[in-house]
Amino acid sequence: MDNKEIASLFQDIADILEIKGENVFKIRAYRRASSNIAGLSRQLSDIYHEDPSEVSNIPGIGKDLAAKIAEMVTTGHLEFYSELAGEFPRGFLDLLDVGGLGPKKLKKLRDVLGVENIDELEKACRDGKVAGIEGMGEKTQSKLVQEIVRIRENEGRFLAGTAGLLADEVISYLSEAGGIGKIEKAGSLRRGVEVVGDIDILAWAGEPEKAIERFVSFPGTSEVMARGQTRASIRVRGACQVDFRIVDKQCYGAALVYFTGSKQHNVKIRHIAKKKELKLNEYGLFTAAASGEEKPVAGKTEQEVYKKLGMSWIPPELREDRGEVEAALRGELPKDLIEYGDVRGDLHLHTVDTDGQMTLEQLMRKAVEKGYEYIAVTNHSKLVRIAGGMDGEELLEHVDDIRKVARKFRQLKVLAGVEVDILKDGTLDLEDKFLKELDIVVAAIHSNFSADKETQTKRVIRAMENRYVNMLAHPSGRLITKRNALELDMDRVFRAAAENNVMLEINTHGQRVDLNDAHCMRAKEMGARFSINTDAHDTAQMDGTGLGIATARRAWLRKKDVINTYKFDELKKALKR
DNA sequence: GCCGTTTTCGGCCCGACTGTTTTCAGTCG
Numbered sequence A: 001m002d003n004k005e006i007a008s009l010f011q012d013i014a015d016i017l018e019i020k021g022e023n024v025f026k027i028r029a030y031r032r033a034s035s036n037i038a039g040l041s042r043q044l045s046d047i048y049h050e051d052p053s054e055v056s057n058i059p060g061i062g063k064d065l066a067a068k069i070a071e072m073v074t075t076g077h078l079e080f081y082s083e084l085a086g087e088f089p090r091g092f093l094d095l096l097d098v099g100g101l102g103p104k105k106l107k108k109l110r111d112v113l114g115v116e117n118i119d120e121l122e123k124a125c126r127d128g129k130v131a132g133i134e135g136m137g138e139k140t141q142s143k144l145v146q147e148i149v150r151i152r153e154n155e156g157r158f159l160a161g162t163a164g165l166l167a168d169e170v171i172s173y174l175s176e177a178g179g180i181g182k183i184e185k186a187g188s189l190r191r192g193v194e195v196v197g198d199i200d201i202l203a204w205a206g207e208p209e210k211a212i213e214r215f216v217s218f219p220g221t222s223e224v225m226a227r228g229q230t231r232a233s234i235r236v237r238g239a240c241q242v243d244f245r246i247v248d249k250q251c252y253g254a255a256l257v258y259f260t261g262s263k264q265h266n267v268k269i270r271h272i273a274k275k276k277e278l279k280l281n282e283y284g285l286f287t288a289a290a291s292g293e294e295k296p297v298a299g300k301t302e303q304e305v306y307k308k309l310g311m312s313w314i315p316p317e318l319r320e321d322r323g324e325v326e327a328a329l330r331g332e333l334p335k336d337l338i339e340y341g342d343v344r345g346d347l348h349l350h351t352v353d354t355d356g357q358m359t360l361e362q363l364m365r366k367a368v369e370k371g372y373e374y375i376a377v378t379n380h381s382k383l384v385r386i387a388g389g390m391d392g393e394e395l396l397e398h399v400d401d402i403r404k405v406a407r408k409f410r411q412l413k414v415l416a417g418v419e420v421d422i423l424k425d426g427t428l429d430l431e432d433k434f435l436k437e438l439d440i441v442v443a444a445i446h447s448n449f450s451a452d453k454e455t456q457t458k459r460v461i462r463a464m465e466n467r468y469v470n471m472l473a474h475p476s477g478r479l480i481t482k483r484n485a486l487e488l489d490m491d492r493v494f495r496a497a498a499e500n501n502v503m504l505e506i507n508t509h510g511q512r513v514d515l516n517d518a519h520c521m522r523a524k525e526m527g528a529r530f531s532i533n534t535d536a537h538d539t540a541q542m543d544g545t546g547l548g549i550a551t552a553r554r555a556w557l558r559k560k561d562v563i564n565t566y567k568f569d570e571l572k573k574a575l576k577r
Numbered sequence B: 001g002c003c004g005t006t007t008t009c010g011g012c013c014c015g016a017c018t019g020t021t022t023t024c025a026g027t028c029g
Helices: A002-021 A026-038 A044-050 A052-057 A063-075 A079-086 A094-097 A101-115 A118-126 A138-153 A160-176 A207-218 A249-260 A264-276 A300-310 A324-330 A361-369 A390-406 A453-466 A490-499 A518-525 A546-556 A568-575
Strands: A180-186 A199-205 A221-227 A229-237 A240-247 A278-281 A284-287 A296-298 A344-347 A375-380 A412-421 A440-444 A501-509 A530-533
Touching: A002 A079, A002 A101, A002 A296, A026 A249, A026 A264, A044 A052, A044 A063, A052 A094, A063 A284, A079 A440, A094 A264, A101 A118, A118 A138, A160 A199, A160 A207, A160 A240, A160 A546, A180 A249, A199 A229, A207 A221, A207 A240, A221 A361, A229 A453, A229 A501, A240 A249, A249 A264, A249 A278, A249 A284, A249 A300, A249 A390, A264 A278, A264 A324, A264 A490, A278 A518, A284 A300, A296 A300, A300 A344, A300 A361, A344 A361, A344 A412, A344 A440, A344 A501, A344 A530, A375 A390, A375 A440, A390 A412, A440 A490, A453 A518, A490 A501, A490 A518, A501 A518, A518 A530
Parallel strands: A199 A240, A344 A375, A375 A412, A412 A440, A501 A530
Antiparallel strands: A180 A199, A221 A229, A229 A240, A278 A284, A284 A296
């Protein structure tokens, strides 16, 4: 079992224990373990097989959970879970995904009405039986029906790219009206997470009521889910939930910390506050209540809050309780963490010569506009017929064209390259005699996605061993919500990348984000370097580097880890094999 | 179930909103 599976199993156990009314702290322990495991950069099975005692050194993993992990990595299943899950019918736990339905109500529904899955819940609601239960009324009942309908319509998760655009829309809509002091995204969107469940927006405003009023009338609002004096939630276009909170200017920083999360990060810094006999909440940092009245210590800015807690400001992308709090306390946060303006060029781009929408000139003009120092044009090789992939001769002509056009753009260095397909056996779709004529060779998989792990791993490594390959594009091959990642032994792939000086791509396309943050952390540990590329097929996509930089920051990557932050001369050196 | 410069017991983050209540439980973040 891999970390993802183990983490989700622990999450399921927590859900079940909650329904069973178990000790809340036990439940919390499972959730914490789950979240910590999901954020690990190494596979638990590897850690276990190397040294079983290491497992209980992971925060939140004690004797009991370590034993459960041992069972999972050795046998592939967990008896404890099987027993628990056996008590509930299939599909019952999915009911926790229904908004407004928590463990308590769920238990009641099962005990009183015998509801065991979403279909039965819907029927019970439509028959009017739910409203009869103690503690539930007409409103609960009709809300549940609405919620069920929504769940059936979509999965409830949104690509950060999509959600980010909507958030920007809402923010500019709110700002236009005036009266807003400061406003920005919070939550997982601010932390740069690739997939989000909702959008959080935080503001301070002179007249909160007016701001709330405007918010709930955002065009496209299909439902006002909650509306109070300082916070409200809407659903936009029947899908994405947007939460809006207004706070006082004086506590904006504390609120921003609070609403940015992550939850685990907040728990940890509250803990630190407590140790200092302070209390931290969304209204500020206060002297603890035990001493009588609470006096504010900080709150206006995030910097102030972190400072009073004895640490430096922590970039939002790092706030996942992956050691950032401890590092900040020691003053050892990475000083040269990659910044949003650091990328000097895009090294994976397509034009109309294969499946892109841009002509060479359009592409280069856009690159100049963006202030890039260099780019690489990397069209497809022949295997990708559907994308108009080129054979060797065509490619050489194309390279001539690129160099000709590039002469008109003196301020921009242009690398003539290719995105060459990795064939089934790990050889490349173009012979070396063509590859050696190019400035950059990006290798990628676009076929045979379902090969087994050993085959797939060998395939990728063999491709990277080709001396002309400079970069591995979208290494895991996943398409979020559409296609699972390739079966790959990532550690071996990363090691081979480091050994062969092959750059690993952080592909910023919203549906890819590939490598992801956990991969990047691990790959960095193994000595690999990266390139943040958009893989753009049109000019708008060329603006998408932000998500890749966020991912790199989440992985604590420094500028020097990412080669397309280098000056051109250094880049050329970095690409030498 | 985890954890420990107050350690092997006794803590474990906390406030807003909703719906159902008539003082609060449940849910959410």
